Amino acid sequence: xxxxxxxxxxxxxxxxxxxxxxxxxxxxxxxxxxxxxxxxxxxxxxxxxxxxxxxxxxxxxxxxxxxxxxxxxxxxxxxxxxxxxxxxxxxxxxxxxxxxxxxxxxxxxxxxxxxxxxxxxxxxxxxxxxxxxxxxxxxxxxxxxxxxxxxxxxxxxxxxxxxxxxxxxxxxxxxxxxxxxxxxxxxxxxxxxxxxxxxxxxxxxxxxxxxxxxxxxxxxxxxxxxxxxxxxxxxxxxxxxxxxxxxxxxxxxxxxxxxxxxxxxxxxxxxxxxxxxxxxxxxxxxxxxxxxxxxxxxxxxxxxxxxxxxxxxxxxxxxxxxxxxxxxxxxxxxxxxxxxxxxxxxxxxxxxxxxxxxxxxxxxxxxxxxxxxxxxxxxxxxxxxxxxxxxxxxxxxxxx
Amino acid sequence: xxxxxxxxxxxxxxxxxxxxxxxxxxxxxxxxxxxxxxxxxxxxxxxxxxxxxxxxxxxxxxxxxxxxxxxxxxxxxxxxxxxxxxxxxxxxxxxxxxxxxxxxxxxxxxxxxxxxxxxxxxxxxxxxxxxxxxxxxxxxxxxxxxxxxxxxxxxxxxxxxxxxxxxxxxxxxxxxxxxxxxxxxxxxxxxxxxxxxxxxxxxxxxxxxxxxxxxxxxxxxxxxxxxxxxxxxxxxxxxxxxxxxxxxxxxxxxxxxxxxxxxxxxxxxxxxxxxxxxxxxxxxxxxxxxxxxxxxxxxxxxxxxxxxxxxxxxxxxxxxxxxxxxxxxxxxxxxxxxxxxxxxxxxxxxxxxxxxxxxxxxxxxxxxxxxxxxxxxxxxxxxxxxxxxxxxxxxxxxxx
Numbered sequence: 001x002x003x004x005x006x007x008x009x010x011x012x013x014x015x016x017x018x019x020x021x022x023x024x025x026x027x028x029x030x031x032x033x034x035x036x037x038x039x040x041x042x043x044x045x046x047x048x049x050x051x052x053x054x055x056x057x058x059x060x061x062x063x064x065x066x067x068x069x070x071x072x073x074x075x076x077x078x079x080x081x082x083x084x085x086x087x088x089x090x091x092x093x094x095x096x097x098x099x100x101x102x103x104x105x106x107x108x109x110x111x112x113x114x115x116x117x118x119x120x121x122x123x124x125x126x127x128x129x130x131x132x133x134x135x136x137x138x139x140x141x142x143x144x145x146x147x148x149x150x151x152x153x154x155x156x157x158x159x160x161x162x163x164x165x166x167x168x169x170x171x172x173x174x175x176x177x178x179x180x181x182x183x184x185x186x187x188x189x190x191x192x193x194x195x196x197x198x199x200x201x202x203x204x205x206x207x208x209x210x211x212x213x214x215x216x217x218x219x220x221x222x223x224x225x226x227x228x229x230x231x232x233x234x235x236x237x238x239x240x241x242x243x244x245x246x247x248x249x250x251x252x253x254x255x256x257x258x259x260x261x262x263x264x265x266x267x268x269x270x271x272x273x274x275x276x277x278x279x280x281x282x283x284x285x286x287x288x289x290x291x292x293x294x295x296x297x298x299x300x301x302x303x304x305x306x307x308x309x310x311x312x313x314x315x316x317x318x319x320x321x322x323x324x325x326x327x328x329x330x331x332x333x334x335x336x337x338x339x340x341x342x343x344x345x346x347x348x349x350x351x352x353x354x355x356x357x358x359x360x361x362x363x364x365x366x367x368x369x370x371x372x373x374x375x376x377x378x379x380x381x382x383x384x385x386x387x388x389x390x391x392x393x394x395x396x397x398x399x400x
Numbered sequence: 401x402x403x404x405x406x407x408x409x410x411x412x413x414x415x416x417x418x419x420x421x422x423x424x425x426x427x428x429x430x431x432x433x434x435x436x437x438x439x440x441x442x443x444x445x446x447x448x449x450x451x452x453x454x455x456x457x458x459x460x461x462x463x464x465x466x467x468x469x470x471x472x473x474x475x476x477x478x479x480x481x482x483x484x485x486x487x488x489x490x491x492x493x494x495x496x497x498x499x500x501x502x503x504x505x506x507x508x509x510x511x512x513x514x515x516x517x518x519x520x521x522x523x524x525x526x527x528x529x530x531x532x533x534x535x536x537x538x539x540x541x542x543x544x545x546x547x548x549x550x551x552x553x554x555x556x557x558x559x560x561x562x563x564x565x566x567x568x569x570x571x572x573x574x575x576x577x578x579x580x581x582x583x584x585x586x587x588x589x590x591x592x593x594x595x596x597x598x599x600x601x602x603x604x605x606x607x608x609x610x611x612x613x614x615x616x617x618x619x620x621x622x623x624x625x626x627x628x629x630x631x632x633x634x635x636x637x638x639x640x641x642x643x644x645x646x647x648x649x650x651x652x653x654x655x656x657x658x659x660x661x662x663x664x665x666x667x668x669x670x671x672x673x674x675x676x677x678x679x680x681x682x683x684x685x686x687x688x689x690x691x692x693x694x695x696x697x698x699x700x701x702x703x704x705x706x707x708x709x710x711x712x713x714x715x716x717x718x719x720x721x722x723x724x725x726x727x728x729x730x731x732x733x734x735x736x737x738x739x740x741x742x743x744x745x746x747x748x749x750x751x752x753x754x755x756x757x758x759x760x761x762x763x764x765x766x767x768x769x770x771x772x773x774x775x776x777x778x779x780x781x782x783x784x785x786x787x788x789x790x791x792x793x794x795x796x797x798x799x800x
Contacts, residue, residue, distance in 0.1 A: 029757060029759060030759065030760070035759070056777070060798055061403070061783060061786065062776075062779055062783040062786055062787050063783060063785075063786025063787040063788075063789060063790040063795060064406070064410070064786060064790070064795070064798050065790065065795065065796075065797045065798060066797065066798050066799060067797050067798060067799035067800040068800070069799045069800050070798055070799040071799075080798075080799070081402045081406075084799065085799060085800065086800065087800035090800060226800065338757075340757070341757065343797075344797055345757070345790075346786075346787075346790040346795070347757075347759065368759055368775070369759065369761055369762070369775060372761070372774075372775045372777060373773065377777060377778075378776075378777035378778070378779070
C-alpha cells in the first residue's frame with residue numbers, strides 16, 4: 001500500500017471542505033425482493049445520486065466482514081490490514097481516556113462471583129452511579145506499584161476501562177474472562193514470552209481488586225478483555241494536512257476518530273443534533289465525518305422497517321448538508337448490516353461522491369445494485385480518501 | 401496479500417457446503433457475433449444467474465494468460481504469484497506419485513533416437529503396456545546410487561514421471577529435451593550454482609537409462625522436462641478448515657487438488673459419472689471442486705460447436721447440483737479458452753455465486769458480457785475463496 005507514503009507528499013491545504021456522511025451498516029440484503037435501501041423512500045439521496053459518481057467499496061477485501069475498527073480506518077484512508085485495533089483501545093478512546101505509548105488498556109466488566117464461579121458477567125447491570133463509586137474506591141485503595149500506575153475509568157452500567165501505565169508493557173495477553181457464566185474466573189495468559197511480566201502485573205492487580213471488592217453483593221469481581229496498546233497511527237493532519245472533525249455520539253466512533261487525530265464534536269445522538277452541530281462547526285474545520293448509528297443498530301436488531309425508516313430520516317437531512325455547499329459530499333457506510341443477517345456482513349458498501357468534478361453516471365437511486373453499476377466501480381474503501389481529497393483539490397499531481 | 405494470514409484466523413468449521421463447479425476454459429470470444437457461452441442454450445445456468453450475484457475474475461491479473469496450475473491455485477484461494485508450480489510436480493501428483501520435501505520430479509517421454517538425433521519425441525506413442533514394462537525394466541536395472549533413489553512411474557502412451565529422492569536436490573534445471581524432432585538430445589543444465597550437483601545426477605541417470613534402453617527399436621531414449629520440487633503449500637484444511645473433495649478425472653487437476661490437500665474422487669471422465677460421484681460423496685465433505693474438462697479441450701481444438709455443446713451438456717446437470725441444496729454454489733472457470741484462439745487466454749472468467757446471502761443482480765444469461773455487469777464486478781480469482789467461505793458462514797468478523 002503506497003497511499004500512506006504518497007499522501008503526505010501530495011496533499012495540500014486548501015479552503016475546500018469535505019463532508020463524509022457515514023450511514024453505519026447501510027448496505028443490506030433483499031427481504032421480499034428489496035433491500036432496506038431499495039425499499040426506503042429517499043428522494044434527496046436519489047436526487048443527489050443522479051448528479052454524483054457512484055460505486056461500491058470493500059472495507060478490507062471481498063468476503064471479509066469487518067469490525068467497526070478496520071472498516072472506519074479504511075474509510076479514513078488507513079490500511080486496515082496494517083493497523084490492528086484492539087477492542088480495549090477503542091473503548092478507552094471512546095470514553096475519553098488519553099492513551100499514550102506506554103499505556104496498556106483493556107475493557108472491563110464488574111461481575112458477580114459466587115462459590116468461585118462467575119454467575120453474572122454483568123453484575124446485574126449495576127447503575128452508572130455505583131460503577132463510578134466502585135472505580136473511585138479501587139483507584140484510591142489500590143497499592144502503589146513500582147513503575148506501574150493502574151487507573152479505572154467508569155463506563156455505562158457494569159463496564160469500565162482500565163489503564164496500566166509503565167514501560168515495557170505488552171498487549172499480547174489473553175482475555176481474563178471466561179466469556180460465559182457459571183465458569184470460574186480465569187487469569188490472563190501471556191501470548192508471547194515478552195508478555196510474561198505484564199501478565200503477572202495484570203493478574204496481581206486482579207487479585208488485589210477482587211480482594212477490595214469482596215464486600216459488594218453484586219459487583220464482587222472483575223473481568224478484563226481486549227488488552228491493547230496505542231497503535232502508532234499518524235494523524236489525518238500529518239498524512240492529509242486536514243483539520244478534521246468528527247460529529248459523532250457513540251464511544252466507539254468517537255474513539256476511532258480521536259485515534260486518527262480528529263477533533264470530537266458530540267452533540268448527542270439524534271439526527272437534528274448531529275446536523276445542527278455540523279452547521280455550527282462548519283467554519284472551524286475542513287473535513288467532517290458525520291456518523292449515523294441508527295441504521296446499523298436497526299440492522300443488528302434484524303429490524304428491516306426500522307432500518308428503512310432510519311435511512312429515510314437521514315435522507316431528509318441531505319438538503320441541509322448541500323446548503324452548506326461543501327466542495328465534496330460523500331455518502332457511504334463503514335460496512336453492510338443486512339437486517340436479514342442481524343450482523344455486520346462482507347457485502348460491499350454503496351458509495352456516492354458529489355462534487356463539481358465528479359462524473360455523473362446512470363445511478364438514479366442510491367442502492368447496492370445501482371451503485372455497483374456506477375462510474376466508480378467496485379474499489380477498496382481505503383481509496384475513498386484519495387478520491388475525496390482529489391475532488392476537493394487537495395492532492396497535487398504525482399510525478400512530473 | 402494478507403488473505404493467507406487472515407484465513408486460518410477467521411475461518412470456522414460449519415455444516416454448510418460449498419460446490420465450486422469449474423467449467424474449464426469456459427470464457428470465449430465471439431465467432432459470428434456470439435461467444436460459445438452466448439451461443440449455447442443454457443436455460444438452467446440462466447435461471448440460476450437470475451437468482452445469483454455475478455462477476456468476472458482475473459486468474460492472475462489483467463492481460464496474464466495462466467496455465468492450469470496458477471489458474472486453479474487462485475481459485476483455491478492461493479496466491480498464484482507466490483506459489484510457482486512446475487509441470488513435473490503436477491504430472492507427478494496427477495498419476496498418484498507421492499512427492500515429499502526431498503523429492504525432485506520431472507515429466508518424461510520415451511522417444512526414438514537415430515544417428516544421435518531425436519527422430520520421434522513420442523516414440524510412436526507406444527502402448528501403455530510397453531511403457532509399463534520399460535519403466536519396470538529401468539527401475540530394476542538402474543544401479544544403486546549413494547544417497548539418491550531414482551524411480552520411474554509409467555503414464556499414458558510414451559509419458560512417464562521420474563522421481564529423484566535425496567537431500568539437497570534442486571529444481572533449477574533446464575529441460576533435457578530438444579523440444580523438436582531432428583535435433584540431438586540435450587543434457588539438463590543447472591540454472592543456479594546450487595543445482596550443479598543435481599544436474600550431474602540427472603545427466604548420469606539419463607546416460608545410464610539410455611544405455612539400458614538401447615536394444616529397443618522405438619523407445620530407445622528419454623527426454624525430461626519440467627523439473628520441480630514440492631511447493632510448500634498449506635492444505636485447504638490448514639488454511640480454511642475445509643474438508644474438501646475434488647471430483648475430477650484428468651491427472652493435472654487431480655494433481656492440483658492433491659497439492660492443496662483435497663481428497664480425490666475420480667469417477668471417470670463423463671459428466672454423468674462426475675455428477676453422480678458428487679451426489680454419492682455429498683455427505684462426506686464440505687467443499688466440492690468439480691472439474692469439467694470437455695469445454696477446454698474443445699476450445700483448444702478450436703471447435704466452437706463442440707465447446708458450445710459441452711456447455712449445454714454441463715447446463716443440463718445444474719438442477720442435480722441444486723437438488724443437493726448446497727449453501728453455496730459457484731460456477732466459473734479457471735481461465736478462458738476461446739475456440740478462436742485454440743488456447744488458454746487472458747480474458748476474465750464468468751463467475752456466478754448462488755447463495756441465500758448473495759445479492760441477485762440483473763444478469764439474466766450467464767455470459768462473459770453480462771457477468772461483467774454483475775454485482776460482484778471484476779475481481780482477482782484469489783478472492784473467490786473468501787467470498788465462498790463468507791457466503792457459507794465460514795468466516796468470522798475481522799477486528800472489533
